Amino acid sequence: MSARKADESGATPTRPENQGPAEKATRGTLKYADDHFGSANFLKRSMDKVFPDHWSFMLGEIALYSFVILLLSGVYLTLFFHASQRVVVYDGSYQPLRGVQMTDAYASTLHMSFDVRGGLLMRQIHHWAALLFVTSIVVHMFRVFFTGAFRKPRTINWHIGTILMILGILEGFAGYSLPDDLLSGTGLRIAYSVAESIPVVGTYVCYFLFGGNYPGQDIIPRLFIIHVLLVPGILLALISAHMMILWHQKHTDFPGPGKTEHNVIGTKFYPGFFLKTNGFLFMVFGMVAGLAAFAQINPVWLYGPYNAGQVSAGSQPDWYILFLEGSLRMMPNWETHLWHHTIAWNIFIPGVIIPGLMFNLLALYPNIEAWVLKDKGYHNLLDRPRDVPVRTGLGVMSLTFYMVLVAGGANDILANTFHWSLQATTWVLRVLLIVLPPISFKITKRICLGLQHHDEALLHHGVETGIIRRLPSGAYIEVEEPLPAKKAETLAKQIGYHGHDDHHELPAGKNGHAAEPPSPHGQTITRPVSVAAKVRGKLEDFWDEPRETVPDTQPHPEA
Amino acid sequence: MTDDSGVPSPRKRVGRRPAAENPSNVGERTSDMAVTEQHASSAEEEKFAELQVAALFGAGIVMLIFFTVCYFTISIRHNIGQYSNYALGGSLALALFSIGGGFIVWAKKLLPKEKTVQDRHDFNSPEADEIEAENTFLQGVDDMGLGRHKLLRRTLLGALGLFPLPLVIMLRDLGPLPHNSLLVTGWKKGTRLVDADTKLPIKLGSIEIGGIQTVVPEGVEDINDYALAPTMLIRFGPNQILSKKERDWGYQDHVAYSKICTHAGCPISLYEQQTHHLLCPCHQSTFDMSRDAKVIFGPAARPLPQLRIGVNAAGEFIALGNYSQAVGPSFWERRA
Numbered sequence: 001m002s003a004r005k006a007d008e009s010g011a012t013p014t015r016p017e018n019q020g021p022a023e024k025a026t027r028g029t030l031k032y033a034d035d036h037f038g039s040a041n042f043l044k045r046s047m048d049k050v051f052p053d054h055w056s057f058m059l060g061e062i063a064l065y066s067f068v069i070l071l072l073s074g075v076y077l078t079l080f081f082h083a084s085q086r087v088v089v090y091d092g093s094y095q096p097l098r099g100v101q102m103t104d105a106y107a108s109t110l111h112m113s114f115d116v117r118g119g120l121l122m123r124q125i126h127h128w129a130a131l132l133f134v135t136s137i138v139v140h141m142f143r144v145f146f147t148g149a150f151r152k153p154r155t156i157n158w159h160i161g162t163i164l165m166i167l168g169i170l171e172g173f174a175g176y177s178l179p180d181d182l183l184s185g186t187g188l189r190i191a192y193s194v195a196e197s198i199p200v201v202g203t204y205v206c207y208f209l210f211g212g213n214y215p216g217q218d219i220i221p222r223l224f225i226i227h228v229l230l231v232p233g234i235l236l237a238l239i240s241a242h243m244m245i246l247w248h249q250k251h252t253d254f255p256g257p258g259k260t261e262h263n264v265i266g267t268k269f270y271p272g273f274f275l276k277t278n279g280f281l282f283m284v285f286g287m288v289a290g291l292a293a294f295a296q297i298n299p300v301w302l303y304g305p306y307n308a309g310q311v312s313a314g315s316q317p318d319w320y321i322l323f324l325e326g327s328l329r330m331m332p333n334w335e336t337h338l339w340h341h342t343i344a345w346n347i348f349i350p351g352v353i354i355p356g357l358m359f360n361l362l363a364l365y366p367n368i369e370a371w372v373l374k375d376k377g378y379h380n381l382l383d384r385p386r387d388v389p390v391r392t393g394l395g396v397m398s399l400t401f402y403m404v405l406v407a408g409g410a411n412d413i414l415a416n417t418f419h420w421s422l423q424a425t426t427w428v429l430r431v432l433l434i435v436l437p438p439i440s441f442k443i444t445k446r447i448c449l450g451l452q453h454h455d456e457a458l459l460h461h462g463v464e465t466g467i468i469r470r471l472p473s474g475a476y477i478e479v480e481e482p483l484p485a486k487k488a489e490t491l492a493k494q495i496g497y498h499g500h501d502d503h504h505e506l507p508a509g510k511n512g513h514a515a516e517p518p519s520p521h522g523q524t525i526t527r528p529v530s531v532a533a534k535v536r537g538k539l540e541d542f543w544d545e546p547r548e549t550v551p552d553t554q555p556h557p558e559a
Numbered sequence: 560m561t562d563d564s565g566v567p568s569p570r571k572r573v574g575r576r577p578a579a580e581n582p583s584n585v586g587e588r589t590s591d592m593a594v595t596e597q598h599a600s601s602a603e604e605e606k607f608a609e610l611q612v613a614a615l616f617g618a619g620i621v622m623l624i625f626f627t628v629c630y631f632t633i634s635i636r637h638n639i640g641q642y643s644n645y646a647l648g649g650s651l652a653l654a655l656f657s658i659g660g661g662f663i664v665w666a667k668k669l670l671p672k673e674k675t676v677q678d679r680h681d682f683n684s685p686e687a688d689e690i691e692a693e694n695t696f697l698q699g700v701d702d703m704g705l706g707r708h709k710l711l712r713r714t715l716l717g718a719l720g721l722f723p724l725p726l727v728i729m730l731r732d733l734g735p736l737p738h739n740s741l742l743v744t745g746w747k748k749g750t751r752l753v754d755a756d757t758k759l760p761i762k763l764g765s766i767e768i769g770g771i772q773t774v775v776p777e778g779v780e781d782i783n784d785y786a787l788a789p790t791m792l793i794r795f796g797p798n799q800i801l802s803k804k805e806r807d808w809g810y811q812d813h814v815a816y817s818k819i820c821t822h823a824g825c826p827i828s829l830y831e832q833q834t835h836h837l838l839c840p841c842h843q844s845t846f847d848m849s850r851d852a853k854v855i856f857g858p859a860a861r862p863l864p865q866l867r868i869g870v871n872a873a874g875e876f877i878a879l880g881n882y883s884q885a886v887g888p889s890f891w892e893r894r895a
Contacts, residue, residue, distance in 0.1 A: 050677035087781055093636065101781070113640070117630055120640050121648045153682050186825060189786075190841065193823040193888040203741065203890045207734040213741060214786050214824070218734070250679055264677045272673075275666035282659025286652045293648020301639075308786035309755050309773055309818060311826045311840055328823065328858060329842045335860035335889060344889035346858045347823060380679055412843060422843055423856055 047270035052253035056143045061277060062136035065284040066129045067239060073126040074228065080112040080119060081105070083178065083224030085217045094301055102180075102305035105220045109179040109300055124292035130172050131297075132288060134320045137165045145395050147382040149252045150366040151375065157245045160238050162363040167235055169320050174227040176298075176318055180220055185306030187317050189214060190328070194351035197344040215308065255381045255493040257486070262380075316410060326408025327354050330430050358402070372539040384494055386455070389448035390543045397441040404433045445545070452495075452547060458483055459491050593676045600668070608668035615661035622654035737892065742885050744776075744817075745785035746866060751777040752792060752815065752876040760875040763811070766794040769832040773818060776878070787886045789818040789826055790866055791837075792876065793848055799835070802851045808867045813876070815866040816852050819887040820844055822859035837863075860889070 015027065034040040051057075084104040090097050092107070094114045112119035141161060144150050150158035173191070177184045192214045196202045211218030250264050259265055267273045291297075303312065317325060327350035334345040361368075369375070369391065385392040407414065408429045415422040462480040469477055483491065600608070629646040637643075683689070705712055751760045752774040766772055772792045779785050795812045805814055818826045825841035835849040844857030852863040864886050867879035885893050 048675075048677075050675045094639065114635065117635055117643060118647050120635075120644050121651070124644075124648070186841065189825060190823045196888055196890045199891050201891075203737045203892055206890075207737050208730065209734070211734040213737075213743070215783055216734075249682070250677075258676065262679050264679060265674055267673075268675050272666055272670050275662050275670065279659045279662025279666065282655045282662065284659075286655030286659055289648055289655055290652035293645055293652055306783065308782050309775065309789035309826050311828055325842075331858045333822075333844075333854060333858050333860040340894045341891055342889045342893040343891070344860070346860050347888065350858075378682055412840070426843065426857075 046247075047268065049247070049250075049269040050264045050266045051269060051273045052251050052264055052266035054254060056147075057251065058280065059136055059140035059143055061280055062284055063133060063140055064239065064243075065281045066133040066136060066288070067235065068281065069129040069285055069288055070126065070133060071232070073122050073129060074232075076122045077112065077126055078228055080108060080116055081178070081224075082108040083221045085180070085215075085220050097301065097304070100305065103220065105178060105180040106300070106305045109181075113301065121289075121292055124295075124297050125288055126175075127297045128291045128295070129288050130175060131318060131320075132284075134165070134168045134172055137161070137168055138320075141165065142395075145365070146385040146392060147252070147254070148379065148388060148391065149382055151379040152370065153249055153378055154245075154252070155366040155370070157242060157249070158366050159363055160242050160245070162359065164235065164238050164242065166359055167231055167238070171227060171231045171235065172318060173321060174223045174231065177223055178220060178227060179298075179300045180306050181300040182303040182306050182310060182312060183300070185215070185308075186311050187321070188219065189308075190325075194328075194347055197347035198352060199341075199343050199348070215306070250380070252380055252382050254384070255490075255496075257489045257493060259381065259493070261378065264380075316413070319406070322409035323402055323405040324351065324355060324409070326405040326411070326429075327351070329411055330405070330408040330426060330433060332430075354405075358398075361398075369543075372536055372543055374536075374540075386448040386451040387494070387547075389445040389452075389545045392448050393441040393445040396444040397437040400440040401433065401437045404429055404436055408433070449545070455491060455495055459488060459495065594673050605669060608664065612661050612665045612669070615657045615664060617657075619654045619657035619661065622650045622657060626650040626654065741787075741887075741890065741892075742881070743785075743787070744882055744886055745779050745788040746776050746790075746878045746881045748878065748880045749871075750878045751871070752790070752868065752878065753777045755782065755789065760873075761792060763813075763870050763874045763876065766792065766813070768794055768796045768812075770794050771830045773826075774815070774876075787817075787819055790815050791818045791827070791830075792868075793830070795835070795849065799849055801849045805849075805851050805865065808865050810868050810870055810876070813868065814848075815868045815876075815878075816848065816863045817866065817882060817886045818863075820859060821854075821861040821863060822857070822888060824888045827863070 016023075019027065030040065030043070033043075082104040086104045087101055088104050088107050090100050090102055090107050090110060092098070092111050092115055094110055097110065109123075113123060114120070144158065144161070173187070177188050192206055192210060195205045195209065198205060206214070209219070209222070210216040211222075251266075253259055253264060253266070256265075267276075304310075316322060328347065331346050331350040334349075336343040336345060383391075385395075408426070411425050411429060412422060414420065415425045462482040465479045465481050467479040469479055471477060482488065626647060629643070629650060633643045633646050635643040684692075700706065753760050753776070755773040755775050758775075758777075760777065761772065761774060770793070774790050774792050775782055775788050776785065779788060782789065792813060792815050795814070797812060800806045800809065800812065800814065808814065818828075820827050820839045820841065822839065822842055822844045825839050827837055827839045827844075827846070829838040829840055830836075830848075831838070835847060836855070837846045837848050837852070838844075839857070839859070842858050844859030845855050846852040846859070846863055847855050852865065854860065854862060864882045864884050866882055868876055869879050871877050
């Protein structure tokens with residue numbers, strides 16, 4: 001064994017004389033690959049790649065593995081699904097719908113659910129995996145956002161990730177629409193109306209997408225090919241790029257003992273990480289299969305086939321569409337009529353402009369933050385959310401805005417469950433949408449500063465023991481114990497990482513005033529600066545929260 | 560799962576690799592890596608771990624066999640296939656959990672526990688390389704003469720700019736142009752109002768006071784061919800209709816309104832008999848049906864369009880024409 005360990009003595013490694021058949025076959029295969037691809041060096045470096053350990057780094061893996069499950073289960077479903085809006089009369093084994101007219105899409109969905117053994121299981125696996133895919137992407141993005149993992153050099157990977165999330169939502173919506181049941185048809189009807197509301201081109205967009213007036217005969221076959229080929233192809237390409245960039249750039253890690261901006265500490269990809277991550281793939285798959293077995297999802301047979309004249313109350317879409325539903329429900333009923341044209345602000349704003357703004361801000365946040373802070377440095381070590389109160393506050397603020405929209409998408413359920421008036425519920429949510437985000441920003445920032453204070457106290461005063469001691473002089477003191485050495489070191493690293501002014505690697509004049517050296521005549525000339533620079537300066541003031549420190553301790557190096 | 564300790568905690572190294580033959584490679588450095596921390600487990604520990612992993616993989620095998628048995632023995636005719644689903648899904652889940660657990664126990668208990676430190680190399684290239692790459696690129700631009708040959712450059716941009724044109728043009732036949740087709744609802748003068756389900760005509764007097772019925776134009780086989788056609792026929796009590804126009808367009812306390820919401824096009828379905836309020840279940844736009852279907856709450860901006868109705872010689876409801884305005888959600892070409 002040890003003979004195979006990498007040897008730094010400088011001696012050239014040689015293949016051993018007596019090789020067993022398995023070893024011979026393995027070495028032979030690897031040599032064959034190297035002879036044809038020159039792969040030995042790459043392979044060695046890849047197997048030795050070090051991955052840091054932290055539970056939050058597994059969130060992205062869940063997304064990756066649910067994508068694998070989606071591909072596998074999705075291919076199975078295509079073997080039975082008929083993407084056609086041809087009208088047929090159902091005569092399968094689900095009694096309540098026998099003799100009912102429906103599209104072939106819906107009939108084949110019923111067929112695979114009731115007449116194909118394991119078909120229902122596959123459908124439910126596919127649907128649960130889809131929910132898990134979008135959910136884990138979103139939670140993974142929380143991790144990346146709140147720890148600042150999106151900073152240079154990983155900004156472009158954040159952009160790719162945002163596109164992946166948006167595509168995941170679109171892909172989910174397309175797949176959800178394919179069975180052509182009453183619930184999904186209602187969703188498509190609303191999507192058509194949203195597209196129709198786009199000024200000037202909306203009607204044409206709808207007619208080209210749906211092949212005419214709603215619902216037409218084309219949307220299911222077109223969504224099918226978008227759902228099974230076009231979007232998955234793009235997803236696959238972007239996921240590959242996402243992974244390759246991650247691989248090349250190496251993973252970020254939290255600050256800690258021995259960790260610097262210039263190293264990675266963790267487990268080698270092969271065999272340790274490889275075995276664990278394989279196990280994790282099976283675990284994720286197992287969880288999805290368990291959900292599919294025992295938690296019913298999207299029972300399309302209960303909704304009935306799509307009918308333009310029917311709708312069912314209390315019908316909510318999958319959770320990731322709920323925020324759009326909420327923004328549509330909360331929007332005031334504004335509409336403009338001008339020169340024989342109509343602009344439906346009541347749909348265009350909540351259905352197109354709001355999600356457009358949200359996704360763009362999300363995608364561009366890293367660029368905005370770097371611009372405001374003039375941060376051009378590389379960051380391989382992560383922030384703890386408390387150490388960057390403004391970013392954390394902005395994140396929680398955006399999440400609050402989003403959550404109020406989600407609540408708005410369930411306003412009828414809320415009103416019904418708590419016996420509130422529907423109108424009052426909607427009005428309260430409208431007010432909360434404006435009021436709650438800034439409040440949550442303030443509170444979050446305050447909590448972060450409090451936690452910073454707590455950290456400083458822990459480091460410089462130690463842990464409270466609960467023991468009060470009376471001094472001979474009569475004074476009472478609280479006995480504090482210093483932190484255990486290991487914890488203290490970790491904490492010091494985490495705080496120290498922020499103690500120095502790492503945002504300003506390239507110092508520049510604050511507040512947009514580019515200070516010039518004194519002129520030969522001895523006056524300081526302040527060069528006039530652009531509006532953009534002034535805005536940037538103001539924003540930087542807003543961003544730069546001085547660290548909370550504990551006053552009565554030894555002076556902090558940078559304080 | 561994380562072992563955060565930065566301090567190596569040495570343990571006795573026993574096992575099938577004698578210590579002498581396998582000196583700890585803590586501190587060993589390859590080109591960019593160093594193992595900082597490592598401990599191995601004892602022979603008994605290893606044996607026990609192997610048993611654990613084997614038990615998990617074995618459970619996986621059993622569950623996969625069980626899955627196969629269930630597939631062939633449990634009929635999907637019982638309880639609309641739920642039993643089959645529980646058995647197949649349950650055994651598959653257990654098989655996957657067992658195999659996954661096997662991998663994880665294997666990795667955690669049988670692999671040498673080591674922490675490796677690897678250098679991150681400078682991310683960007685040395686400045687000299689960057690400049691050389693820039694120079695090579697710009698030299699190519701010079702060689703091609705893109706800067707000097709203005710005519711070449713402009714025609715190139717033109718040609719490449721127009722290159723996607725065929726692709727875009729060929730999308731033209733994805734659908735017809737809208738023209739006036741958003742006004743087509745299937746209603747014409749004299750069309751009988753028929754029940755949306757039974758397709759039978761509605762006789763005067765067949766709807767009770769306070770009643771509401773969804774109707775479609777006679778002759779529409781599949782309602783999805785005329786998604787804008789669904790209409791509500793509502794019967795009020797005497798003198799309950801508060802708008803003259805509404806009364807004039809109706810017939811003897813009966814009025815007909817489009818069922819398609821003017822907000823996002825959902826078919827409106829929740830009618831409150833006492834207040835004459837009609838609520839759309841999608842986004843809760845609420846219309847007062849006794850006052851020209853005026854919007855009283857929610858995101859809809861316009862009242863529901865009314866259909867002029869009358870009664871033919873046989874006492875059946877008929878339309879007196881198409882809707883006088885576009886039905887359903889707003890769009891750019893819609894005239895107010």
